[in-house]
Amino acid sequence: MRKLVIIPTYNEITNISAMIDKVMSLAGEYDLLVIDDASPDGTAAEVKRRRAEFPQRLFIIERTGKLGLGTAYLAGFAWALDHGYDLVYEMDCDFSHNPDDLERLTAAAAEGFDVVIGSRYVAGVNVVNWPMSRLLLSYFASVYVRIVTRMPVRDATAGFVCYSRHALQTIDLDAVRMKGYGFQVEMKYTARRLGLRMKEVSIIFTERREGVSKMSGGIFGEAFFGTLMLPLRRFSPRK
Numbered sequence: 001m002r003k004l005v006i007i008p009t010y011n012e013i014t015n016i017s018a019m020i021d022k023v024m025s026l027a028g029e030y031d032l033l034v035i036d037d038a039s040p041d042g043t044a045a046e047v048k049r050r051r052a053e054f055p056q057r058l059f060i061i062e063r064t065g066k067l068g069l070g071t072a073y074l075a076g077f078a079w080a081l082d083h084g085y086d087l088v089y090e091m092d093c094d095f096s097h098n099p100d101d102l103e104r105l106t107a108a109a110a111e112g113f114d115v116v117i118g119s120r121y122v123a124g125v126n127v128v129n130w131p132m133s134r135l136l137l138s139y140f141a142s143v144y145v146r147i148v149t150r151m152p153v154r155d156a157t158a159g160f161v162c163y164s165r166h167a168l169q170t171i172d173l174d175a176v177r178m179k180g181y182g183f184q185v186e187m188k189y190t191a192r193r194l195g196l197r198m199k200e201v202s203i204i205f206t207e208r209r210e211g212v213s214k215m216s217g218g219i220f221g222e223a224f225f226g227t228l229m230l231p232l233r234r235f236s237p238r239k
Contacts, residue, residue: 001086003030005123006076008069012093020050022099028106035072038065070183077168090147090161097160101203104160108199114167115191118160119200123146148227149189154200156185167196172238182223193235
């Protein structure tokens with residue numbers, strides 16, 4: 001099966017080369033697509049330099065500015081479908097998601113699940129080095145999503161996810177509305193409403209050691225109010 005990891009970047013020069021090395025070294029032969037939103041720190045230039053080492057496995061899409069996490073993944077999903085990938089993964093660049101866990105998500109996908117979520121909360125609280133305020137915000141955001149949507153997912157805002165080709169062909173990606181972290185909730189909720197098989201796999205999330213978090217109040221607000229509207233929407237598979 002052909003497997004593609006999608007990593008959106010903005011100012012990840014301190015992490016990107018190490019991440020490339022790690023993904024390229026994994027036994028499962030994962031290709032890597034970086035989607036860079038015009039990072040002024042040279043992230044895209046470093047990816048293009050490293051492409052000479054992995055011309056058939058490392059790819060980049062350069063965009064004109066900060067266009068949002070959701071739109072980055074949607075662009076990556078379209079690219080993955082056009083290039084014939086069977087499994088497509090969302091993952092952060094900052095090593096908060098352990099690339100070694102890609103194999104665990106892959107194993108669950110091999111069991112027939114369409115959406116496999118690397119979950120911080122399915123087996124207790126598995127978060128390292130977060131301040132208590134941020135941990136509580138994240139945890140209760142997932143509780144809020146479960147209450148509003150009645151979706152039985154413990155970590156609805158998780159950004160470490162594997163989608164099967166079937167899932168991405170079933171979801172109407174053009175109808176996805178949220179652009180920030182609410183995108184993660186919308187994709188999972190849409191998958192559930194369309195009857196796709198979902199599974200959470202427990203992971204340990206470790207706060208970034210290098211670089212700066214991209215979370216903002218506007219992103220949080222979109223997720224909060226966007227989630228309220230999800231149960232009122234109609235969801236149909238892509239035609």
